[in-house]
Amino acid sequence: xxxxxxxxxxxxxxxxxxxxxxxxxxxxxxxxxxxxxxxxxxxxxxxxxxxxxxxxxxxxxxxxxxxxxxxxxxxxxxxxxxxxxxxxxxxxxxxxxxxxxxxxxxxxxxxxxxxxxxxxxxxxxxxxxxxxxxxxxxxxxxxxxxxxxxxxxxxxxxxxxxxxxxxxxxxxxxxxxxxxxxxxxxxxxxxxxxxxxxxxxxxxxxxxxxxxxxxxxxxxxxxxxxxxxxxxxxxxxxxxxxxxxxxxxxxxxxxxxxxxxxxxxxxxxxxxxxxxxxxxxxxxxxxxxxxxxxxxxxxxxxxxxxxxxxxxxxxxxxxxxxxxxxxxxxxxxxxxxxxxxxxxxxxxxxxxxxxxxxxxxxxxxxxxxxxxxxxxxxxxxxxxxxxxxxxxxxxxxxxxxxxxxxx
Numbered sequence: 001x002x003x004x005x006x007x008x009x010x011x012x013x014x015x016x017x018x019x020x021x022x023x024x025x026x027x028x029x030x031x032x033x034x035x036x037x038x039x040x041x042x043x044x045x046x047x048x049x050x051x052x053x054x055x056x057x058x059x060x061x062x063x064x065x066x067x068x069x070x071x072x073x074x075x076x077x078x079x080x081x082x083x084x085x086x087x088x089x090x091x092x093x094x095x096x097x098x099x100x101x102x103x104x105x106x107x108x109x110x111x112x113x114x115x116x117x118x119x120x121x122x123x124x125x126x127x128x129x130x131x132x133x134x135x136x137x138x139x140x141x142x143x144x145x146x147x148x149x150x151x152x153x154x155x156x157x158x159x160x161x162x163x164x165x166x167x168x169x170x171x172x173x174x175x176x177x178x179x180x181x182x183x184x185x186x187x188x189x190x191x192x193x194x195x196x197x198x199x200x201x202x203x204x205x206x207x208x209x210x211x212x213x214x215x216x217x218x219x220x221x222x223x224x225x226x227x228x229x230x231x232x233x234x235x236x237x238x239x240x241x242x243x244x245x246x247x248x249x250x251x252x253x254x255x256x257x258x259x260x261x262x263x264x265x266x267x268x269x270x271x272x273x274x275x276x277x278x279x280x281x282x283x284x285x286x287x288x289x290x291x292x293x294x295x296x297x298x299x300x301x302x303x304x305x306x307x308x309x310x311x312x313x314x315x316x317x318x319x320x321x322x323x324x325x326x327x328x329x330x331x332x333x334x335x336x337x338x339x340x341x342x343x344x345x346x347x348x349x350x351x352x353x354x355x356x357x358x359x360x361x362x363x364x365x366x367x368x369x370x371x372x373x374x375x376x377x378x379x380x381x382x383x384x385x386x387x388x389x390x391x392x393x394x395x396x397x398x399x400x401x402x403x404x405x406x407x
Contacts, residue, residue, distance in 0.1 A: 009283070012271060013271075013294075016292070017318055018290070018318075020319065025168050028167055032153060033154070034169075040151075045136060046138075046163055047138060052097055053132045055110075056132065057092040059105055059127065064109065065127065069122070071092040072092065073093065074091050078095075086104040091104075106130060107133060140160075146164060175315050177210050177311075179210075180221075181247075183200075183224070203219060207219065210307075247294070247295045268288055272285055280297055308401075327399055328358065331395060334361065338387065341385050343383065344383035345382060346366060347379075349379075350378035379399055
């Protein structure tokens with residue numbers, strides 16, 4: 001099987017992904033980042049009454065068309081404590097921001113535009129009809145669809161949902177992924193490694209990325225290189241009705257790489273494996289019906305790069321969330337050599353260049369087992385297949401590891 005280009009591999013993976021349709025009802029306080037499963041209508045009208053937008057005096061515009069009108073102040077209207085009476089000819093009511101405009105009044109004069117006199121006020125400016133009055137229903141009306149299905153609930157949308165008097169919302173369920181790490185050499189953090197053993201690390205990074213992308217994670221733990229135990233773990237994942245099974249390591253076809261063969265024996269339809277990329281060539285993609293299978297390489301950096309390129313977009317499509325913007329342009333901090341047939345993802349630090357843009361400076365060592373280098377990196381310089389030598393200072397695309405750098 002030939003090595004598949006990255007773009008084609010991602011396209012094939014996402015083309016078969018269908019967004020989750022199950023939904024659940026959540027308290028508004030727990031719904032940040034979730035996607036509405038149904039239209040959200042207003043439970044009331046806002047504002048529920050004509051309200052003052054300023055501190056001042058509620059009056060009838062016809063009583064103060066020109067400066068110098070003298071009006072008798074007959075009461076006060078404040079937020080939560082409206083004036084119960086009615087404003088008649090030659091009268092005004094002291095009013096505060098957010099308070100209901102009394103019956104009979106149709107406009108508000110700013111307090112600084114009025115001169116206090118005995119028993120009332122004298123206007124210093126002409127009053128426009130309806131000035132400084134927020135009419136009833138200016139924001140939304142009861143029954144109006146304010147947030148349609150498919151809306152992602154962020155800070156501003158949660159605010160309007162609360163204002164609509166909706167304490168609960170119907171949202172799409174999160175995609176569920178199961179993560180299975182395999183290898184006789186792997187031990188959980190906190191263990192004391194014996195000869196030829198290492199601490200398993202990939203699960204933590206992949207799980208964190210998956211959760212941030214919008215998934216719930218089922219950790220199947222570490223399974224040794226044993227087909228029976230791998231098969232049992234796969235069965236647990238399928239019984240849990242997960243949307244994606246992610247395996248870490250063992251996806252190649254060496255004597256000790258048992259994952260792919262075990263998955264196929266269990267009924268997985270293999271779509272492709274081996275991608276024309278570095279790091280991450282031994283990526284595997286398949287499916288059990290609607291359940292996606294993503295076999296990530298065992299090397300920590302390879303598994304994380306593949307997670308960014310393939311797992312994150314898959315989860316966000318399943319979750320009906322927009323893609324994360326990670327790719328931007330930068331200037332190469334050093335000359336980059338010509339590339340071969342595999343798309344290269346080069347770990348690099350970012351800083352501001354002399355021109356005010358991003359400057360990407362690659363690390364000298366790029367071994368896919370080096371976790372520390374990845375942790376220190378801000379981005380991955382993307383080197384397309386067969387890219388010619390790139391001089392220092394030339395423009396190059398980079399993938400941000402932390403998109404909040406754009407803020």
